[in-house]
Ligand SMILES: NC(=O)c1ccc[n+]([C@@H]2O[C@H](COP(=O)([O-])OP(=O)(O)OC[C@H]3O[C@@H](n4cnc5c(N)ncnc54)[C@H](O)[C@@H]3O)[C@@H](O)[C@H]2O)c1
């Protein structure tokens with residue numbers, strides 16, 4: 001039985017404090033069993049324009065005059081609103097994505113609340129700079145900075161962690177006094193629509209938070225990036241989409257923040273805590289059906305423990321429970337859609353053509369029930385591919401990893417860094433000196449040692465190379481979502 005959702009059967013836009021329908025709609029399909037979840041309105045250029053105009057108008061209303069303490073209180077009210085409807089948000093997220101209920105509760109919705117509370121408190125407590133400057137006449141000068149809102153921030157988010165990643169941008173943007181026009185992924189519209197209800201019920205002034213639904217190119221996403229009325233654009237999604245969006249905003253010289261794709265590595269040294277490393281690689285390969293930008297699709301294991309590591313990883317992978325979201329002890333749900341499953345299965349096929357040894361998986365599980373109409377794939381492990389194989393260089397974004405042996409630190413660092421991406425890496429070693437020696441040499445924005453996806457929301461989050469532009473998190477978000485102005489007073 002799949003969790004029944006409590007959102008409307010038609011998901012609408014939310015503009016100037018009102019839910020607005022549009023004639024054109026698209027279908028939101030369950031990845032668990034292929035049934036219809038809801039019809040979703042698709043915003044045209046006029047709808048996007050109305051949203052941007054509402055956001056511009058709201059800057060001149062009570063929101064634009066609100067102090068940071070009051071603004072922070074509003075963000076806490078939003079967090080309270082999500083908390084009060086926690087199970088509705090869980091149901092919405094699970095309906096769209098098919099993820100295990102437990103994950104939706106402990107990660108997705110919990111982080112939606114944490115994002116609002118974190119940035120409410122950061123905005124209240126963050127300091128800015130002051131420099132006491134010397135001057136030729138000896139009287140001196142004061143140089144201090146102030147943060148001012150950017151204005152209207154365009155937000156475009158992906159489907160893999162829908163509420164988490166949507167609020168990871170909405171919360172700091174509002175905390176800094178901006179207004180927003182936000183578009184969730186067409187694959188995961190439900191929790192963002194619930195959030196609009198929470199915003200309305202929390203008394204967020206009309207036009208401060210505007211929600212539009214639709215696709216990317218030649219749809220709501222593109223209309224938003226090309227709208228002259230947005231002052232900044234923050235985007236999370238595929239690297240190639242980031243490149244397209246960068247071109248779209250270039251003429252208007254808009255500030256951008258991009259959190260993009262990855263082909264992340266896990267590196268297991270022979271001196272690692274073996275059981276912890278196996279458990280860690282299981283998490284970093286198969287969490288959310290491998291649909292996390294930080295997941296490890298490349299695993300390098302020091303040769304001395306390689307055979308044993310692969311054997312134990314195979315055993316643990318074959319013990320994973322793949323099933324319904326609300327099944328007891330389910331470990332993995334489906335992929336987000338049949339379209340995405342086709343992409344992942346094309347890599348499963350390619351791997352065999354490239355000469356991979358399929359240690360386990362590589363196909364579609366047969367349940368013999370309604371889940372066979374869903375978008376499930378088997379968790380999969382490969383070995384034996386060369387480093388330049390497409391399955392070892394291209395982001396697949398599914399429950400799959402390639403495991404390869406290595407012989408030295410220098411070798412493995414070079415192989416990890418030989419990638420167009422640079423988002424995250426997980427190192428497994430009990431040698432502290434090695435951890436501190438290797439971590440800074442990894443070309444990535446995020447390096448975890450003896451853990452994975454441990455998050456402190458005050459830290460910088462983002463990638464290098466094709467994995468992103470800029471950092472968000474903590475004061476990095478405050479700096480991105482503000483104009484930082486320097487004021488110099490001659491004494
Ligand atoms: N670095 C990170 O923090 C991070 C986090 C999550 C996901 N991701 C990446 O996101 C990808 C998976 O998400 P996805 O499939 O939703 O990505 P995607 O790029 O296909 O879509 C992301 C969002 O962009 C919109 N979009 C698509 N084309 C657009 C265009 N031309 N103009 C404006 N908007 C457009 C989509 O409608 C969606 O809302 C993976 O590559 C993953 O690595 C990165």
Ligand SMILES: O=C/C=C/C=C(\O)C(=O)O
Pocket residue numbers: 160161165168291292293294455461
């Ligand atoms: O899929 C990518 C996950 C991104 C996670 C975050 O941005 C976060 O945890 O704040």
